[in-house]
Amino acid sequence: MSKKEPFGIYIHIPYCKAKCRYCDFYSAPGARGVPQSYVDALLRELARNTRRPDTVYFGGGTPGLLSPAQVDALIQAAAPLPGAEITLEANPDIVTSETLRGFRAAGVTRISFGVQSSDDAQLRRLGRTHTAAGAAQALAWAREAGFDEICGDIMLALPEYTNAEFDRTLALLRDGGCTHISAYLLKVEPGTAFYRSPPAGLPDGDAAADFYLYAVQQLEAAGYRQYEISNFARPGHEGRHNLLYWNCNDYWGIGPAAHSCVDNVRRFWPGDVQGFIDGTIHEEIEGDCTVEDYLLMQLRLVSGLDIAEYERRGGRFTAAQRAFMRQCVSHEYATLDGNVFRLTPAGMVVQNAILAELI
Template identity: 40%
Template sequence: MPLELQAPALSLYVHLPWCLAKCPYCDFNSYAAAEFPAERYVDALIADLERELPRIWGRPVHSIFFGGGTPSLFPPESIARLLSELRARLRLTPGLEISLEANPGASESKRFRAFREAGINRLSLGVQSFDDVFLTRLGRVHDGRAAMAAISSIHDAGFERWNLDLIFALPGQDLSAAMADLERALSCAPPHLSLYQLTLEAGTPFAHQAPPGIPGEDLAADMERALRERLHAVGLVRYEISAHARPGQECWHNRNYWRFGDYLGIGAGAHGKITLPGQGIWRSQKPARPESYMDDALGPAAEIGRGHWVQPAERPFEFLLNALRLVEGFSCAQFEAGTGLPCLEIEPQLRRAQREGLLTYEDGHWRPTGFGLDWHNELCGRFLPRSPRRPAFHAHEPG
């Protein structure tokens, strides 16, 4: 019997799509450009938001995340203007988390203090590695010295909340090199660290022609195990598949994704998920190319991009694909509030996954085991609907 959907916490995702260069492993909606129309794009974001307001009117916004691309390429005054326009239109909760993704670089690092003055209170720094050899193999435009300088700028600007992205299983990397990279990261005392294995995503240059020397599965698994043990030993606790944090430093915005929270997405290629009690769950996606997005947003169209209602049969898989990324797992009450369906509908699959050692049940919560986190796709496959539509998710991994 269907239950009443409940509107969860709401976040705002803002996509800023330009980068100095497109990394060969990156499958995000990003575009290399030496120059870009920052002010026109901000105008488009405001116009996009105006059209979305009826769906979320009056609901408090608990976090804002500027993702990309490289949002730190935007002038701080453009970010300040956009935040001012957001404050005028949205009900922002006091002290909400406002994150901005950044890459190391001399010109960007000089802007960190200005971003803080504009209202950004959390940075996510895409270091990926501190080793110049591996950075070159990844196609990054910065070196290890620039990475360390950027972290110094974060401290100098007074940011207490920030994240560092690190990738392992790099071309030609062995276990000792991966551990050395992590130790350099830990020497900077990050309060949050996102750890990713290099993957060859479809459609990227690396997928078309893999670089030589990518570690095999066994070596990559050994690296991951050793790196995560070291992170845990220094107090950076794993709370999501890729995310480690000190207590109280978890990324609120990204954790809201995994808790199947709502998020309004504005910007080129941005995804959104909005729960409308009595109607259903609405997923949206904006035009991917910045030029098309700006033309549509600044034109007369009533809607920008496309969207669809998530069918009830699809909701359990979408909920679990997110919730089972979290170490904390979920309760049946959370499942029922988020999907509008009784937990009994998925109990056979839950029990099967429990027997297989993928899930545990304790204190009213279903939680993935370490084995379940490592085999997340296989675990979630237990809950696929018979005729699934490919789910549309937010544009970014946590960071």
């Protein structure tokens, strides 16, 4: 592997208590823990790495199903650099005060809770297994365990959604001590329970856009500065690991369905838990990370696209594309500050349409 800095490791934990009705991620529902055989397979792969990471991210699935001892062993094997950001995703009803203290003692610096909503009826509709009171308790336990970096997720444009539901969820996360909030629109993906049987009361595209813009405004007012299309943080608390993705830095994913990009080459693991445990599947090459990928990722960020850097990487905008960019500015979908092209919140709503013109 390259020695270029920075570098992150993503560790995929595919096990979860129950499959949410909107989820299209690779996961194995019905789990009450993570088999040691799976952890051993992760340790086997980590032993191949010779590069110390700046960030480690436990994603899933539900990484909170790991025991603190398993997390400790995986962090030790990853050998992160001093001061590394180490994130673990968890569902509020999976953790206890004891496990959170154990995760913190193992070296986890950042805990991320999939709260989604403060409305219990909405949570049941989504297939979530926690309650609003349970989320508040988990946040309190995280503070007591010594976590300074606490993250919470909010889903927008849910069935029968209102701004009032967003306000209550934001208040739950803010009062719970969250330093970082991810707020993203519900997407009904093929293969999910919602796709097979769509819920009643889903907002249309215009209403969803309005919910997003309202969320951006309210999060800013609450002290959470937007730095990416769906991510908001108190100053200095931005997620370092995900910034590796958006800035096209190196990251290595381990586990079935995990993706990597190292030295501008994208790889992935096939989605096969048992094959991963047995060592019968291996990473496969997906393709090169292109200048178009860089453009797409940079326009997710509030910091925007540095056009000179884009051109240094081999990108070029035609005269027609530059005219389109100026048109975006005139319609307040973007700003052009010197050589930096940034999407506004209104532009982020229609990001796909803008990218279609620029790629």
